Amino acid sequence: xxxVTQSPTxxxxxxxxxxxxxxxxxxxxxxxxxxxxxxxxxxxFIFQYYEEExxxxxxxxxxxxxxxxxxxxxxxxxxxxLLGDSALYxxxxxxxxxxxxxxxxxxxxxxxxxx
Amino acid sequence: xQQVMQIPQYQHVQEGEDFTTYCNSSTTxxxxxxxxxxxxxxxxxxxxxVKSGEVKKQKRLTFQFGEAKKNSSLHITxxxxxxxxxxxxxGPTRQLTFxxxxxxxxxx
Numbered sequence: 001x002x003x004v005t006q007s008p009t010x011x012x013x014x015x016x017x018x019x020x021x022x023x024x025x026x027x028x029x030x031x032x033x034x035x036x037x038x039x040x041x042x043x044x045f046i047f048q049y050y051e052e053e054x055x056x057x058x059x060x061x062x063x064x065x066x067x068x069x070x071x072x073x074x075x076x077x078x079x080x081x082l083l084g085d086s087a088l089y090x091x092x093x094x095x096x097x098x099x100x101x102x103x104x105x106x107x108x109x110x111x112x113x114x115x
Numbered sequence: 116x117q118q119v120m121q122i123p124q125y126q127h128v129q130e131g132e133d134f135t136t137y138c139n140s141s142t143t144x145x146x147x148x149x150x151x152x153x154x155x156x157x158x159x160x161x162x163x164x165v166k167s168g169e170v171k172k173q174k175r176l177t178f179q180f181g182e183a184k185k186n187s188s189l190h191i192t193x194x195x196x197x198x199x200x201x202x203x204x205x206g207p208t209r210q211l212t213f214x215x216x217x218x219x220x221x222x223x
Contacts, residue, residue, distance in 0.1 A: 033211070042203050042213030043158065056210050090157055092211075103148065104211060106157045 002027060004093050004107035012113045013081050021076040021110045025093030031055075032074040033104060034066060035090040043090055049074050050096050078112075086114045117142050121204060121214035129222050134191040136217035138204035147180060147187045147206040152216070158203060161189075194221045 005024045013019050025032050031050045035043035045058035049068035068074045072093075078085055088111050092104040118141040128134050138147065146165045150158035162171055164180035164187060171178045177190045187204055201218045205211040 035211075042205075042216050043211070045210050045212065048210065058210065088157075103160055103163060105160060106150075109157050 004091055004105055006091050006107040006110050008110060010111045014115050015081055015083060017081050018079045019081060019112060021089050023091030023107060024073045026105050029093035029095050030072050031094045031096045032068060033092045034076045037088040037090055081114045083114050086112060117212050119204060119212050119214040121217055123217055124215060125218050127220045127222060128194050130196060131193050134194050134219055136189050136202050138187045138214050140185045143184050144206040147204055149178060149189055150203045150205060151200050153200040196221050196223055
């Protein structure tokens with residue numbers, strides 16, 4: 001049973017460019033959340049997708065956008081990259097059970113470096 | 116907004132010593148989760164606590180959820196070098212707010 005997968009593992013971009021990160025959820029999961037983790041800090045919630053719609057969003061600018069596909073996989077897009085966007089981007093999947101106890105499982109992350 | 120604080124930020128212990136990290140929330144939590152992140156790795160789910168005063172054990176790890184559901188702790192008995200990593204608390208589930216983490220170093 002494959003866990004959460006993310007691609008690419010590493011990425012180097014320059015300021016002003018755009019980037020797309022991809023995530024495939026764990027088998028049986030229907031919800032995907034994205035987090036940004038700067039070096040030495042805890043992950044920060046970006047947004048969550050369920051049924052191909054953004055359900056919740058953290059305190060991130062509109063430069064950060066996403067998409068969920070019918071097979072539950074997801075993309076995170078970041079436009080007009082800034083140096084401060086350099087971070088580990090984590091995808092987490094879960095099953096929306098209608099209760100508060102759905103557990104999130106994290107993928108290995110994509111390390112984005114903006115030069 | 117909700118804030119989750121963890122102390123200490125860093126902890127160095129000799130192998131075999133015990134370790135405890137504490138998590139405090141500014142608001143009452145419906146549940147709390149604990150994750151471990153090895154150096155260069157990603158957060159790995161350890162456990163979820165839901166009930167007030169709940170205590171759960173996983174081998175040498177003991178997790179507690181406070182009576183007021185605003186604090187939690189993780190205690191490791193007789194640390195081993197495999198326990199090295201950063202331990203995060205996070206809650207509640209749908210939009211995880213992570214604590215700042217406690218980075219554990221175990222000296223052999």
